[in-house]
Amino acid sequence: MPRDIPVGNGSLLVNFDHRYQLRDLYWPHVGEENHTAGHPSRFGVWVDGRFTWVSDDAWERTLDYAGDNLVTEVTLYHPQLALRVTCHDAVDFHENLYLRRIDVRDETGRDREVRLFFSHDLHIHGREVGDTAYYEPERRAVFHYKGRRWFMINTKKQGQAEGVDQWAVGIKEARGKEGTWRDAEDGVLSGNSVVQGSVDSTVALHLDVPAGGRATGWYWIAVGDMFEEVTRLNRTVREKGPQTFLKRTGDYWGLWVTKKEHNMADLPPGICHLFRRSLTILRTQIDNDGAIIAANDFDIAHYGHDTYSYMWPRDGALVSAALIESGYSEVTRRFFDFCHRVITEEGYLLHKYNPDGSLGSSWHGWYQDGHKRLPIQEDETALVLWALWRHFDEFGDIEFVKPHYRGLVIRAADWMCRYRDDETGLPLPSWDLWEERLGVHAWTVGATWGGLQAAANFAEAFGETDLAARYRGVADEIKAGVREYLMSSELGCFARTINRNVDGTWSYDKTVDASLIGLWYFGMFAPDDPEIVATMETMRERLWVRTDVGGVARYENDTYHQVSKDVAGVPGNPWFICTLWLAQWYIARARSLDDLEPAMDLLEWVADHDLRSGVMAEQVHPYTNEPLSVSPLTWSHATLVLAVEEYLDGRTDFSRCPECGQPVPVVRAEVSSDA
Numbered sequence: 001m002p003r004d005i006p007v008g009n010g011s012l013l014v015n016f017d018h019r020y021q022l023r024d025l026y027w028p029h030v031g032e033e034n035h036t037a038g039h040p041s042r043f044g045v046w047v048d049g050r051f052t053w054v055s056d057d058a059w060e061r062t063l064d065y066a067g068d069n070l071v072t073e074v075t076l077y078h079p080q081l082a083l084r085v086t087c088h089d090a091v092d093f094h095e096n097l098y099l100r101r102i103d104v105r106d107e108t109g110r111d112r113e114v115r116l117f118f119s120h121d122l123h124i125h126g127r128e129v130g131d132t133a134y135y136e137p138e139r140r141a142v143f144h145y146k147g148r149r150w151f152m153i154n155t156k157k158q159g160q161a162e163g164v165d166q167w168a169v170g171i172k173e174a175r176g177k178e179g180t181w182r183d184a185e186d187g188v189l190s191g192n193s194v195v196q197g198s199v200d201s202t203v204a205l206h207l208d209v210p211a212g213g214r215a216t217g218w219y220w221i222a223v224g225d226m227f228e229e230v231t232r233l234n235r236t237v238r239e240k241g242p243q244t245f246l247k248r249t250g251d252y253w254g255l256w257v258t259k260k261e262h263n264m265a266d267l268p269p270g271i272c273h274l275f276r277r278s279l280t281i282l283r284t285q286i287d288n289d290g291a292i293i294a295a296n297d298f299d300i301a302h303y304g305h306d307t308y309s310y311m312w313p314r315d316g317a318l319v320s321a322a323l324i325e326s327g328y329s330e331v332t333r334r335f336f337d338f339c340h341r342v343i344t345e346e347g348y349l350l351h352k353y354n355p356d357g358s359l360g361s362s363w364h365g366w367y368q369d370g371h372k373r374l375p376i377q378e379d380e381t382a383l384v385l386w387a388l389w390r391h392f393d394e395f396g397d398i399e400f401v402k403p404h405y406r407g408l409v410i411r412a413a414d415w416m417c418r419y420r421d422d423e424t425g426l427p428l429p430s431w432d433l434w435e436e437r438l439g440v441h442a443w444t445v446g447a448t449w450g451g452l453q454a455a456a457n458f459a460e461a462f463g464e465t466d467l468a469a470r471y472r473g474v475a476d477e478i479k480a481g482v483r484e485y486l487m488s489s490e491l492g493c494f495a496r497t498i499n500r501n502v503d504g505t506w507s508y509d510k511t512v513d514a515s516l517i518g519l520w521y522f523g524m525f526a527p528d529d530p531e532i533v534a535t536m537e538t539m540r541e542r543l544w545v546r547t548d549v550g551g552v553a554r555y556e557n558d559t560y561h562q563v564s565k566d567v568a569g570v571p572g573n574p575w576f577i578c579t580l581w582l583a584q585w586y587i588a589r590a591r592s593l594d595d596l597e598p599a600m601d602l603l604e605w606v607a608d609h610d611l612r613s614g615v616m617a618e619q620v621h622p623y624t625n626e627p628l629s630v631s632p633l634t635w636s637h638a639t640l641v642l643a644v645e646e647y648l649d650g651r652t653d654f655s656r657c658p659e660c661g662q663p664v665p666v667v668r669a670e671v672s673s674d675a
Contacts (some may be wrong), residue, residue: 002631010288019055021106026304029355031309031580037123044117046187069253083179086351117180133169152230166204167594260327270607278637292316295630317383322638347415384452389454413455425477443518450522493535514578527588
């Protein structure tokens with residue numbers, strides 16, 4: 001189930017599903033720990049003697065954001081109850097405080113009492129054992145805690161002191177107990193004061209809504225590592241008023257998203273909106289200690305008993321590239337610091353990492369066919385260097401780069417030089433970027449070439465010209481190996497993967513794969529190189545999804561979340577990333593404004609297939625466009641940002657004749673296939 005509206009501040013992340021149920025509450029790191037374990041915390045309404053959860057089908061729900069910031073705007077309407085509820089949610093940009101403003105409007109024309117119920121199915125530290133929940137009368141609030149994880153829940157009516165009107169704490173998931181959310185369904189809570197073990201709680205806020213009028217209430221959760229911290233936050237809300245936190249958070253993110261000025265006058269409004277929305281959604285998925293998390297939709301745990309809440313160096317590097325282009329050097333610095341902390345002494349980065357820097361779970365083994373095998377994807381090491389050079393080239397941040405030069409750049413580049421086949425000059429086999437197969441992959445060799453060129457640029461900048469020449473020499477050998485070994489005469493284009501057979505010959509993976517863009521995107525080949533053109537045109541022809549949904553699949557007969565066996569018409573589910581890669585190729589090889597039109601068509605496709613809130617999943621259903629796999633996927637939003645930045649840069653290369661209005665072609669040097 002997608003997470004339609006995430007809100008966060010880099011340490012506290014709160015996710016809601018499409019039924020407006022709070023599903024994830026991560027703290028103290030984005031992606032670690034999830035104190036709900038994906039279980040829903042419900043929001044209910046009692047009026048005129050009738051109770052309903054807003055997740056019920058009778059409610060009409062619209063989940064969006066209030067503007068180009070991280071304050072939501074959720075509208076809920078129940079025709080039979082003649083009740084309209086508008087909510088604005090935010091995580092304070094500075095404090096670990098989640099708040100919701102609730103405006104309830106009557107549409108019957110008579111005075112009404114409306115009771116709002118908020119349930120909390122917490123699994124502190126991600127498990128239900130050993131929690132405590134209790135009501136505290138001095139502050140008229142409910143607390144949940146376990147160890148150094150505290151959650152204080154409170155409410156307030158406009159013009160009155162804070163404090164819940166009803167409460168209940170109780171047992172859940174044990175002895176046949178479902179939880180106190182069931183207690184709420186008659187509109188009256190038990191008032192039980194304390195419980196321990198597997199527990200939940202529900203609190204109520206009563207509003208008197210005038211005939212045809214509106215009443216406003218507030219609800220918040222303060223998060224901290226001790227009682228004193230959460231009560232300090234509660235006291236601050238009381239003293240400043242909850243509206244202060246909502247407004248300042250909206251103002252902060254509105255300022256943040258406009259850090260770099262963009263000339264978007266000629267872009268469709270939907271793309272402009274999605275660009276800014278993608279930037280803010282990206283930030284919700286990034287931990288303040290530097291980990292750029294792939295996704296924080298906990299429902300994927302039901303698919304493989306694991307999540308995407310890890311820092312993959314590849315994803316992080318590509319997300320960093322987008323943030324660099326948009327001017328967010330502070331965020332990317334922390335990512336590169338993180339990579340420097342976790343890189344091995346040998347010079348490579350491993351599969352993935354937890355947000356706190358510890359090693360993440362992995363399905364890459366250290367042993368195969370009787371020999372030790374590094375459980376790596378080499379592109380993850382290479383792309384960190386590629387992105388770090390982009391950072392330095394953009395910001396000239398020499399004092400930041402200096403401590404990373406030896407321990408990160410040179411260490412990784414030297415390892416990449418060693419980790420090669422003596423005969424071919426190509427990198428040794430590693431796992432592909434989709435983490436499904438071992439071999440020598442087009443994407444990986446392109447990324448490795450780009451990483452070595454970045455290292456050479458750094459070496460030249462630091463005056464080590466001999467070292468720079470060595471790195472460029474190795475990069476040349478890799479490129480020559482690609483020409484000799486990865487070009488398939490049978491396919492008429494590059495192969496995505498090759499493997500050496502026992503007899504010394506090579507086998508070619510004939511599957512067309514969108515990741516072939518790695519051969520040109522990181523600079524190894526020009527985008528208009530004839531062999532690249534042949535490769536990309538094959539990709540476009542073979543991977544386009546021939547349904548009303550459209551889009552580009554990951555590769556032919558992609559079985560991950562596969563919904564159709566019609567491989568000819570649906571080679572795989574449409575991926576936002578892969579569709580945007582095709583747009584980026586059109587942008588990179590454009591010679592005029594007209595050449596940019598196919599890229600614009602694909603950008604508009606993306607804007608037409610996201611959720612109303614702007615959230616983009618990893619992939620969508622090829623027939624219904626429903627989000628599949630995790631949502632939001634950080635990489636999807638980063639690729640949209642990069643594609644728009646590249647489109648804007650490409651547009652500045654072209655002009656139109658002031659007299660006839662026709663596009664004037666850009667004059668560029670021809671690039672040979674050997675460039």
